[in-house]
Amino acid sequence: MERALTAPPIAAIATATGAAGVCVVRVSGAGALEVGDRLVREAAIRPSRRVGGTFFHARVFDPLSGQAVDDAVVLVYRAPHSYTGEDTLEIQGHGGLLPSRLLLEAALAAGARLAEPGEFTKRAFLNGRIDLTQAEAVCDLIQARTERAAHLARAQLDGALGQRVGVLYERLTALCADVEHLLDFDEGEVPDGFMCDADMRLAGLKGELAALIGTWHEGHLLRDGALVVISGRPNAGKSSLLNALLGRNRAIVHHEPGTTRDAIEEGCALGGVPLRLVDTAGLRETDDDVETEGISRARAMMRQADVNIHLVDLTARAALAEVGRQDELEPARTVVGLAKCDLPWVCEPVLSEGLTAVRFSSKTGDGLEELRAAVLSKLGVAGELPGQPLVAMRHVTELRAAAEQAQLGGAALAEGPERLVIAANHLRDAAEALGRIVGRVYSADLLDAIFSRFCVGK
Numbered sequence: 001m002e003r004a005l006t007a008p009p010i011a012a013i014a015t016a017t018g019a020a021g022v023c024v025v026r027v028s029g030a031g032a033l034e035v036g037d038r039l040v041r042e043a044a045i046r047p048s049r050r051v052g053g054t055f056f057h058a059r060v061f062d063p064l065s066g067q068a069v070d071d072a073v074v075l076v077y078r079a080p081h082s083y084t085g086e087d088t089l090e091i092q093g094h095g096g097l098l099p100s101r102l103l104l105e106a107a108l109a110a111g112a113r114l115a116e117p118g119e120f121t122k123r124a125f126l127n128g129r130i131d132l133t134q135a136e137a138v139c140d141l142i143q144a145r146t147e148r149a150a151h152l153a154r155a156q157l158d159g160a161l162g163q164r165v166g167v168l169y170e171r172l173t174a175l176c177a178d179v180e181h182l183l184d185f186d187e188g189e190v191p192d193g194f195m196c197d198a199d200m201r202l203a204g205l206k207g208e209l210a211a212l213i214g215t216w217h218e219g220h221l222l223r224d225g226a227l228v229v230i231s232g233r234p235n236a237g238k239s240s241l242l243n244a245l246l247g248r249n250r251a252i253v254h255h256e257p258g259t260t261r262d263a264i265e266e267g268c269a270l271g272g273v274p275l276r277l278v279d280t281a282g283l284r285e286t287d288d289d290v291e292t293e294g295i296s297r298a299r300a301m302m303r304q305a306d307v308n309i310h311l312v313d314l315t316a317r318a319a320l321a322e323v324g325r326q327d328e329l330e331p332a333r334t335v336v337g338l339a340k341c342d343l344p345w346v347c348e349p350v351l352s353e354g355l356t357a358v359r360f361s362s363k364t365g366d367g368l369e370e371l372r373a374a375v376l377s378k379l380g381v382a383g384e385l386p387g388q389p390l391v392a393m394r395h396v397t398e399l400r401a402a403a404e405q406a407q408l409g410g411a412a413l414a415e416g417p418e419r420l421v422i423a424a425n426h427l428r429d430a431a432e433a434l435g436r437i438v439g440r441v442y443s444a445d446l447l448d449a450i451f452s453r454f455c456v457g458k
């Protein structure tokens with residue numbers, strides 16, 4: 001008699017939908033191998049009788065309809081030696097929308113329930129296979145758009161960030177324990193040298209937290225992509241530049257001004273940084289409502305941009321008017337593109353101090369490499385691969401909370417023995433903030449927020 005399953009194992013299609021050579025349906029949890037038993041008819045090949053780390057070929061049947069569903073290769077993993085740390089089956093059937101759906105339906109009919117987004121990785125975390133930064137790296141790796149972003153995710157998946165934060169967590173917990181020890185055994189007496197030692201430990205921690213927070217910018221660019229906005233007057237050559245940077249004709253190029261009336265966004269990569277490249281409506285005075293809306297969107301995009309490539313067409317008399325409007329441009333995140341350098345200029349560029357300018361031609365390609373280099377330099381991304389872990393916004397929030405609480409803890413310590421309890425509380429809060437980064441401290445809400453970003457099947 002088979003035992004009743006109180007919490008059924010989870011199942012999902014782990015591969016992308018659509019035409020493909022192979023699809024994988026994954027089943028994980030207590031009872032996963034018994035689900036497999038119900039999918040194959042021959043007693044001799046039942047997964048529950050097989051050792052972990054083996055695979056076999058089988059015809060898979062839907063236990064409800066009795067119909068043969070597919071011929072598949074079935075991989076058997078036994079806890080804790082699987083991705084989730086649980087008994088797991090991976091059923092590799094024929095790819096394609098229908099075969100994968102039929103395989104999944106058969107697994108559900110055999111007693112599994114449909115997995116939630118990220119539930120396999122969540123179980124890997126709950127079973128101690130990975131920490132929360134590694135779980136986040138799984139998502140980053142799947143979504144990586146450049147090799148550089150994939151390299152970052154890979155390093156985080158190997159535990160680079162988790163280990164670094166883990167060390168700081170332990171140092172804070174140890175300091176907190178030392179302060180609590182004073183409270184327990186010495187009735188609030190602070191031995192000589194304790195304050196000096198605590199100060200040094202907190203100063204070191206503060207430096208480490210600040211260094212980690214400082215890695216956010218590069219991490220954000222690699223994970224989320226940099227917003228690079230091309231702006232300028234109508235006919236300055238914005239659409240031509242978008243096309244030249246993309247290497248294909250995405251935007252309509254026309255000698256008639258006002259062709260691009262709304263922003264066009266495309267993804268590409270520059271020096272390993274994923275870019276969201278946006279061509280905007282030309283900036284000019286107009287009575288046309290649609291164009292006015294396009295222009296106000298263009299200005300909003302310019303304000304949000306990580307880098308704004310602002311084009312000036314010096315072959316046009318109108319460029320002279322442009323020169324007076326440079327107050328809109330922030331030198332730190334603007335590259336002025338002096339467009340159409342293959343043509344004779346009707347005026348010489350007069351640029352505000354601090355603005356970086358590059359001459360280029362989308363038509364001949366001259367200067368495009370310099371323009372790319374200038375954009376990359378404004379993004380502040382070094383040429384070589386990041387040698388240290390780069391944090392994401394969730395980590396920054398917790399690192400800042402930890403720094404603030406550690407600071408308050410240090411201040412309370414300095415105020416004397418009567419403030420030891422307060423100091424210990426702040427240090428405990430600081431440690432907990434770091435604990436939430438790696439998942440040594442977590443709540444259901446925190447896990448939901450992290451794993452809801454995942455796809456079903458991961």
Ligand code: GDP
Binds near residue numbers: 343
């Ligand atoms: P936008 O209105 O700013 O998007 O400008 P477009 O990219 O549509 O270009 C306006 C006109 O300038 C078109 O006739 C283009 O062919 C021309 N143009 C754009 N870039 C160059 C360039 O580098 N050299 C030359 N000679 N013409 C260009």
